Amino acid sequence: MSEVLSARAVPHTSLPVVDVAGLASEDPRQRVAVGAALHAACIDTGFFYIASHGVAPELIDAARAEAERFFSLDDADKRLVDKAQSFCNRGYEPLCGQVLEAGTPPDLKEGFYIGNELPPDHPRVVARAFNCGPNQWPPQSPGFRPAMEAYFAAMFDLSTRLTRGLAQSLGLPEDYFEPFCDDAMGTLRLLHYPPQPAQALPDQKGCGAHTDFGCLTLLWQDGNGGLQVQDGEGRWIHVPPLPGTFVVNLGDLIARWTNDRYRSTLHRVVNASGRERYSMPFFFTGRPDYMVTCLPGCTDEGEAPKYPPITVADHLEACYRRTYG
Secondary structure (H helix, E strand, O other): OOHHHOOEOOOHHHOOEEEOHHHHOOOHHHHHHHHHHHHHHHHHOOEEEEEOOOOOHHHHHHHHHHHHHHHOOOHHHHHHHEHHHOOOOOEEEOOOOOOOOOOOOOOOOEEEEEEOOOOOOOHHHHOOOOOOOOOOOOOOOOOHHHHHHHHHHHHHHHHHHHHHHHHHHOOOOOOOOHHHHOOOEEEEEEEEEOOOOOOOOOOOOOEEEEOOOOOEEEEEEOOOOOEEEEOOOOOEEEOOOOOOOEEEEEOHHHHHHOOOOOOOOOEEEOOOOOOOEEEEEEEEEEOOOOEEOOOOOOOOOOOOOOOOOEEHHHHHHHHHHHHHO
16 A cells, blocks of 8 residues: 555544443533533544444444445446435445545445435425435345434434534533424435555545535444544544444534534545445434524634534535535
């Protein structure tokens, strides 16, 4: 592997491990303690692990198994639910279908997009709101839909709990983000990374260097590693999988919302394991028509916010167009 794609192996404790069990406690001191730990992680790298998250291992295992089964199908079968057939970006994305790092070759991954299941008569669908509509489900896999819907629901619930912790971390009322979470949207992506080829194109990666678009990303990754995060000195470090945890990172929306007090950090994937790599990131994006304006306490006295107000939907659509053209 080329030197430019290498990363440092550092102790996992270089990224915080935040036990989030206290968010469900009736003791406000425990909830405040989680908020303080989240604050430290968010102003540092914006990347951290969460433990005691409450998502049942059986749900994770079922979703992982169905994802691996889908990606093992013949190309023609996967193309039956090609994302190109969907007006709301749902379904299968073929290998090299995205360029997340401008000026580099396409990403060495294939994926599958799943979002909130909205019927054709839903007002957002009728209005053709960005990224809103029905999912596509592979006809060859009867277990795929129930496994993914159960996992989606669990990750959605965990994301809303984390927003209460984020509110605590910013010194805001715990329920501050409830309007943002009301009728919120999320996206589950199933990803398959073939091994990094020995003769890959220059600077080609499993996933190019990028920041995430939305509010929170909650990542399950298999045991093969490959995720790399850029530290404060511009160096790449490995983010190894830790059993029983999710990797959480902040998206561009939170950075904008906090006037860059909290960080949205560059990360990439280089699958140098020699094995097939699978991951399942869940992107929590919030209510599409919610107007994001600089949060209280995120500017110094006399300082103007860096960013004008914007709806969640407009922010996401602009980010999406940058990577798909």
